[in-house]
Amino acid sequence: MTIPESGGARRRYESPVREARARRTREHVVATAGRLFAERGYAGTSVRQIAAAAGVSLETVTQAGRKADLLLAAFRGGFAGDPDAVNLDALVGPAADLPVVVGRVAEGVRRSLPIWRAFTTAAMADPAVAAVRAELAVARRTEIVARLEAAGLAPAGDSGRLADAIGLLTSHEAYDHLTAVCGWPHEEYVAWTAAAIRAQLTLGRS
Numbered sequence: 001m002t003i004p005e006s007g008g009a010r011r012r013y014e015s016p017v018r019e020a021r022a023r024r025t026r027e028h029v030v031a032t033a034g035r036l037f038a039e040r041g042y043a044g045t046s047v048r049q050i051a052a053a054a055g056v057s058l059e060t061v062t063q064a065g066r067k068a069d070l071l072l073a074a075f076r077g078g079f080a081g082d083p084d085a086v087n088l089d090a091l092v093g094p095a096a097d098l099p100v101v102v103g104r105v106a107e108g109v110r111r112s113l114p115i116w117r118a119f120t121t122a123a124m125a126d127p128a129v130a131a132v133r134a135e136l137a138v139a140r141r142t143e144i145v146a147r148l149e150a151a152g153l154a155p156a157g158d159s160g161r162l163a164d165a166i167g168l169l170t171s172h173e174a175y176d177h178l179t180a181v182c183g184w185p186h187e188e189y190v191a192w193t194a195a196a197i198r199a200q201l202t203l204g205r206s
Contacts, residue, residue, distance in 0.1 A: 029054050029064045034074025038114035042071060042122040068126045075112075075119050098194040102170070106190050109175045116172040141167055153201055165200045169193050 032054040036045045050070065051061045064070060109116075123130040144163040148154040154162050168174055170193065178184045184192075 025056065025060060026064045029056060029061055030070055030073045030077065033061075033067075033070040034077070034115055037071055037074060037118040042067075042118040042125075045118075068122060068129050071115075071119060071122055072129065072132055075115050098198055099190060102194040102197065103190045105170050106175060106186065106193065109170070109172055110179075110186060113172060113176060117176070120172075162200060162203075166197055169196050169200075 029050065033045070033050045036050060036053055040049075045067075047061050047067055048058060050067075051058045054061065061070075065073065119129065119133065123133045141160075141163055144167055145154075145159045148159040148162055148166075153159075174193075175189060178189050178192075179186060
C-alpha cells in the first residue's frame with residue numbers, strides 16, 4: 001500500500017502487523033529448515049522439502065533466503081545462541097566447577113551436533129558458509145583469550161595456545177570424534193575434558 005505525500009510524491013506504507021507476520025513466517029521456515037538439515041544433512045535437504053515441511057509456498061522459502069542462508073540462520077539460532085553452551089566465564093574462572101561447566105557445554109554441543117555436521121558439510125561446498133565458519137572460529141578464540149587474560153590465567157598477549165587447547169577440547173569436532181567415532185559415553189567425555197582443561201589451566205599458570 002502507498003500513501004500520497006505532498007507534491008505528488010508517494011511513500012511506501014509499512015504495516016507493523018504485516019512485518020510481524022513476515023518475521024514469524026521466516027522464523028518458522030528457518031526452524032523447519034534446521035530440523036531437516038539436522039535429520040537429513042545439508043545435501044539431503046532441498047528447498048522444496050523445506051517448503052513442504054513448513055507448509056508454505058516455495059516462493060515464501062526463497063524469500064527467506066538461499067538454502068545456505070537458512071542453514072546459517074538455523075545454526076546461529078541453535079548452539080551459537082545458547083548462553084549455557086558457551087559459558088566461557090565459568091569455563092576459565094579460577095573457582096569453576098569444571099565438571100558441571102563442561103557438562104553444560106557438552107550438552108549444548110550434543111544438542112547441536114546434527115546441525116553442526118550439516119554446517120561443516122555445507123562449508124566444504126559453499127564459500128559463503130565457509131567464510132562464516134571461519135569467522136565464528138576466530139570470534140570464539142578471541143573470546144576465550146579475553147576470558148583467560150581477564151581471569152589472570154595467562155599473561156596478556158601470551159594466551160593463544162591455551163585458548164586453542166580449550167577451544168579444541170570443547171569443540172564439536174572433539175566431541176564428535178570421541179563419542180561417535182571412538183564410542184566414548186557422553187559422561188566419559190565430560191570427565192576427561194574437565195580434567196584436560198584443568199591440566200591446561202595449570203600449565204598456563206606455571
